[in-house]
Structure formats: C-alpha cells, structure tokens
Amino acid sequence: MADNDNHWHDDKCAMAFWDQKQAKPYFELASDTIGWAAPKANESWLDIGCGGGQLSAGILQGTKGAVEKVVAMDCARVNEVAIGKLSQKLGLPDGKLSFAHGDLSFGLPGIVDNSFDGVIAGLSLSYAESKDPVTGKYTDTAFRSIFREIYRVLKPGGRLVFSINVPEPNFWLIVAKSVWPPTRWGKPWRLLTHLMEMMKVCRWLKIEARKGRFHYLPIEDLKEVIIAGGFSSVEWKESYARQAFVIRVEKPSANQKSAAA
Numbered sequence: 001m002a003d004n005d006n007h008w009h010d011d012k013c014a015m016a017f018w019d020q021k022q023a024k025p026y027f028e029l030a031s032d033t034i035g036w037a038a039p040k041a042n043e044s045w046l047d048i049g050c051g052g053g054q055l056s057a058g059i060l061q062g063t064k065g066a067v068e069k070v071v072a073m074d075c076a077r078v079n080e081v082a083i084g085k086l087s088q089k090l091g092l093p094d095g096k097l098s099f100a101h102g103d104l105s106f107g108l109p110g111i112v113d114n115s116f117d118g119v120i121a122g123l124s125l126s127y128a129e130s131k132d133p134v135t136g137k138y139t140d141t142a143f144r145s146i147f148r149e150i151y152r153v154l155k156p157g158g159r160l161v162f163s164i165n166v167p168e169p170n171f172w173l174i175v176a177k178s179v180w181p182p183t184r185w186g187k188p189w190r191l192l193t194h195l196m197e198m199m200k201v202c203r204w205l206k207i208e209a210r211k212g213r214f215h216y217l218p219i220e221d222l223k224e225v226i227i228a229g230g231f232s233s234v235e236w237k238e239s240y241a242r243q244a245f246v247i248r249v250e251k252p253s254a255n256q257k258s259a260a261a
C-alpha cells in the first residue's frame with residue numbers, strides 16, 4: 001500500500017465498521033461514552049469520525065430527539081448514506097441530524113468558534129495524521145491540533161467526550177468477545193465478511209501507529225496533549241474490554257476563566 005493511502009476513505013472499510021455495533025465490547029464503549037456525554041435538550045453536538053452514526057444515534061435517543069441538532073462528520077463519503085438512513089429510521093425532521101464531509105487531520109475549518117455544546121468522538125481522533133514537510137516523517141502536529149480545534153468550536157462550559165484505543169490494542173480480544181455466543185449473530189455471512197475486513201484494517205492501524213502515523217498513547221501522554229489543547233481536568237476510564245479509554249473534559253465556562261485569572 002502506498003504511504004499516502006488511507007483505508008478510512010474507502011467505502012468497503014467504512015461499511016464494514018457499520019457492523020461494529022453488533023460487538024458486545026462496542027456496546028459497552030458506546031454506553032460509557034453516551035453516559036458521560038449526558039446530552040441535554042436544546043444542545044448542539046458534533047460527532048467527529050461518526051462512522052455509521054452509533055454515537056449520533058445515542059445523543060438523539062438519549063434526549064428523545066430534544067437536542068437542537070447533531071452534526072455527524074467523517075472522511076468517508078459513504079457514511080452520509082448511513083446518516084441519511086439513521087435520520088429516516090428515527091423519523092427526524094430536516095436539519096436535526098446532518099452529515100458533514102471532512103478530514104479531522106485538517107482540523108475543523110468552516111466550523112465557527114464557540115458553536116457546539118458538546119463534541120463526541122468514538123475511536124476516531126487517533127487518526128489525525130501529519131508529516132514533517134522536511135524529513136517526511138510522521139509527526140503529532142495534526143493530533144495535537146485537533147484538540148485545539150475542538151476547544152475552539154466548543155462553547156464555554158461545553159464538553160468533549162471521546163474514546164481512543166490504548167497502546168497496542170488487542171483487536172482479537174474484541175473479536176473473541178463479539179462472536180460468542182453465536183446466537184447473537186444477525187446475518188452470519190455478512191458479519192463474517194465485515195469482521196475479516198475490519199481485522200485487515202485493524203492490522204494496518206497497528207502497523208501505522210507503530211510508525212507514529214496514528215496515535216495510540218498511554219493515558220499520561222494523552223493527558224498532556226489534551227491539556228496542551230486548552231482543557232483542564234481530565235476524567236478517564238477504561239472500556240471496550242480494556243482496549244480503549246473513555247475521556248471527558250470541559251472547556252472552562254466564562255465564570256471559571258475569570259475566577260482562575
């Protein structure tokens with residue numbers, strides 16, 4: 001595979017990950033993430049790296065549709081189809097759930113400052129990638145920058161809740177915990193095909209993470225990046241069969257800022 005290839009842009013990869021919701025550990029991860037997000041009526045949310053829209057759905061269902069809006073963003077254009085279907089399935093009015101095509105490696109251009117009450121991101125922020133233009137080596141510039149960007153688009157008092165894989169995640173453990181017992185399989189052949197595609201991608205992700213292209217960091221290193229992005233206290237816990245952290249941080253409200261000054 002050429003160095004600049006990125007599986008996340010492929011339809012086949014994106015569609016395989018729509019089936020992640022069938023995995024038991026993913027169910028644990030999604031409920032931990034939505035539980036910490038605790039969305040409220042009239043709030044606006046941004047779902048970065050939305051995939052098939054599981055977390056967007058969680059935000060909408062958690063408020064019985066009373067959020068003002070959810071914007072679901074992803075680099076894979078085919079995810080627009082999933083978001084459209086989700087909107088129909090939930091019977092949402094126009095504009096309540098919309099799709100935005102975008103690559104988080106380039107930040108959040110076009111999103112105005114202080115515009116969202118919450119940002120949610122499920123296993124996606126690790127994939128912010130950048131290279132040193134001189135050496136051609138991978139850097140953490142884009143990864144650091146996405147936290148500053150999220151801080152920028154959050155309203156004062158707004159919260160970021162995201163999950164991110166631990167270093168050297170054991171994706172086989174997720175598979176093992178997902179396929180057993182087989183009585184839970186909806187469409188076994190489809191699930192098997194998608195599992196094989198997901199495992200191919202997961203192998204690639206680990207190889208690229210070791211090169212520094214993607215970012216699976218220990219919690220202390222993650223905290224440093226998040227705090228450098230502008231956030232203050234970091235709450236975290238393990239989830240996803242201990243293969244991911246769920247992290248919650250807040251942008252200080254105007255009052256907190258002036259008290260600290």
Ligand SMILES: C[S@@+](CC[C@H](N)C(=O)[O-])C[C@H]1O[C@@H](n2cnc3c(N)ncnc32)[C@H](O)[C@@H]1O
Nearest residue numbers: 008049050051074075103104105122123124127
């Ligand atoms: C493991 S999947 C998780 C999907 C979804 N958040 C969920 O919880 O089901 C990672 C998602 O991040 C998206 N992604 C990866 N790199 C991205 C990038 N550079 N910009 C935007 N989205 C990206 C992928 O397309 C994919 O949908």
